[in-house]
Amino acid sequence: MSERLVIVGGVAAGTKAAATARRRSAGVNIVVLQDEADVSYSACGLPYHLAAPDRIPRRKLIARTPEAFRADGIDMRTQHRVDELDVRGGTLKVHDLQTGRSYTEPFDRLLLATGARATRLNVPLAPDAPPAVYLRSIADADHILDVLPGVRKLVIMGGGYIGLEMAEAFSQLGREVALVEMMPHLIPTFAAPMGLAVEDRVRANGVELFMGSRVSGLDKGHVVLENGAHIPADLVLVATGVKPSTDLATSAGIQLGKTGAIAVNSKMQTNLPHIYAAGDCAESHHFVSQRPVWLPLGDVANRHGRVAGTNMAGGQAVFPGVLGTAIFKVFGLAVARTGLGEAEALAAGFHPISQVVEVPSRARYMEESRKLLIHLTADRDTGQVLGCQVTGDDAVDKTVDTMAAALRGNLTVDDLADLDLAYAPPFSPVAAPVQVAGEVLKKHVRGDEPITQLT
Numbered sequence: 001m002s003e004r005l006v007i008v009g010g011v012a013a014g015t016k017a018a019a020t021a022r023r024r025s026a027g028v029n030i031v032v033l034q035d036e037a038d039v040s041y042s043a044c045g046l047p048y049h050l051a052a053p054d055r056i057p058r059r060k061l062i063a064r065t066p067e068a069f070r071a072d073g074i075d076m077r078t079q080h081r082v083d084e085l086d087v088r089g090g091t092l093k094v095h096d097l098q099t100g101r102s103y104t105e106p107f108d109r110l111l112l113a114t115g116a117r118a119t120r121l122n123v124p125l126a127p128d129a130p131p132a133v134y135l136r137s138i139a140d141a142d143h144i145l146d147v148l149p150g151v152r153k154l155v156i157m158g159g160g161y162i163g164l165e166m167a168e169a170f171s172q173l174g175r176e177v178a179l180v181e182m183m184p185h186l187i188p189t190f191a192a193p194m195g196l197a198v199e200d201r202v203r204a205n206g207v208e209l210f211m212g213s214r215v216s217g218l219d220k221g222h223v224v225l226e227n228g229a230h231i232p233a234d235l236v237l238v239a240t241g242v243k244p245s246t247d248l249a250t251s252a253g254i255q256l257g258k259t260g261a262i263a264v265n266s267k268m269q270t271n272l273p274h275i276y277a278a279g280d281c282a283e284s285h286h287f288v289s290q291r292p293v294w295l296p297l298g299d300v301a302n303r304h305g306r307v308a309g310t311n312m313a314g315g316q317a318v319f320p321g322v323l324g325t326a327i328f329k330v331f332g333l334a335v336a337r338t339g340l341g342e343a344e345a346l347a348a349g350f351h352p353i354s355q356v357v358e359v360p361s362r363a364r365y366m367e368e369s370r371k372l373l374i375h376l377t378a379d380r381d382t383g384q385v386l387g388c389q390v391t392g393d394d395a396v397d398k399t400v401d402t403m404a405a406a407l408r409g410n411l412t413v414d415d416l417a418d419l420d421l422a423y424a425p426p427f428s429p430v431a432a433p434v435q436v437a438g439e440v441l442k443k444h445v446r447g448d449e450p451i452t453q454l455t
Helices: 013-024 043-051 066-071 138-150 161-172 192-204 247-251 298-312 342-347 396-408 413-417 433-446
Strands: 004-008 029-034 074-078 080-086 091-096 102-106 109-112 116-118 153-157 176-181 208-211 215-219 222-225 230-232 235-238 242-244 275-277 326-330 333-339 352-360 371-379 385-392
Touching: 004 013, 004 102, 013 029, 013 066, 013 074, 013 109, 013 298, 029 080, 043 138, 043 161, 066 074, 080 247, 109 298, 138 235, 153 161, 161 176, 161 192, 161 235, 161 326, 176 222, 192 208, 192 326, 192 333, 192 371, 192 385, 275 298, 326 396, 333 396, 342 352, 342 371, 342 385, 352 433, 371 396, 371 433, 385 396, 385 413, 396 433, 413 433
Parallel strands: 004 029, 004 109, 029 074, 109 275, 153 176, 153 235, 176 208
Antiparallel strands: 080 091, 091 102, 116 242, 215 222, 222 230, 326 333, 333 385, 352 371, 371 385
């Protein structure tokens, strides 16, 4: 009798695992249980869909339909919620949200790809307070588009990736936008100079910022801050972070890691070898810190799913780890990072040293050249490159990707300065940005020059 592989979750990691397992083995039974009506869609594309639904229609976000999975022999069940996991009995209690029927689903191997959920609003709400919305699913995007016609003023809570992308989206739609961030700077996981560059760009595009501010409640037509300020609002987008969805795992005795996500080994197995976890609900191993991290990123989820699907179908794939490489754009300004920030490096046991350098993206006399701001971190003792953050209007992606490759290769600042990279004036200065950053920090590692910081 064929093995029965059951996957809980059908967006990124879950569908990647299902497709991978099917390609590896035509004989296994594969069931995917997804509590939403849609599967295999780009959650990362939702802000761009909302900003221009005619140019990026909903259907373009969906990579594969349920029918396409079924045509490949995958039993794709949408609007099926898993309520209980019986580890000893090897079964799931499933609720069909369309019919109201509950049933038991057996499994031989199980993948938890339950994702992450938005941090919910937890402040007093007046009866006539403006509605609060979230953006985690394609259904959330549908709801926002439904209510948006009656909205003129929006308040966004949270100055991270989603909050900033949606500030741009709403601005493009002609709405008045205010953004509240509890930390002193936007993108608080980045170094202060990066956050300041983003703040300048966001303010220049008409978004009102309330930095170092906390929301204390929602009143009629307003968001109320702890300092007593009232911000007019017809709608509030809550983008204050996400948490791994681990309720099913914890109720069944599956171990969580120190990050609060499900602990897994390099094969994506939990502490129960026949149960796997992947995507935004699972931890990853960090190349540089050599510690578990939780990185709810779309590309990481897909890589998790590929490894889990291979191994569930009898393969021997290994997930090599992550660097935390990420990039986003707000009002034309690209912002990216890879590796560890200075505080993270210190917590991991390194002796970090950092420097901010400002360099042109191409030869200075080229019309397309733009300013790049690079924050490079290395170990003071060894010169090993530990992390990099980049902002600018040009060449940010190739700069951070080059740095990611440098981190993967355990390069030092000396190695960065000596890299043999492509040069022509339309593409790069004669000394590429990563080379300049490496050369500057190399002098500080050696103690030849004092550290200077852009503030």
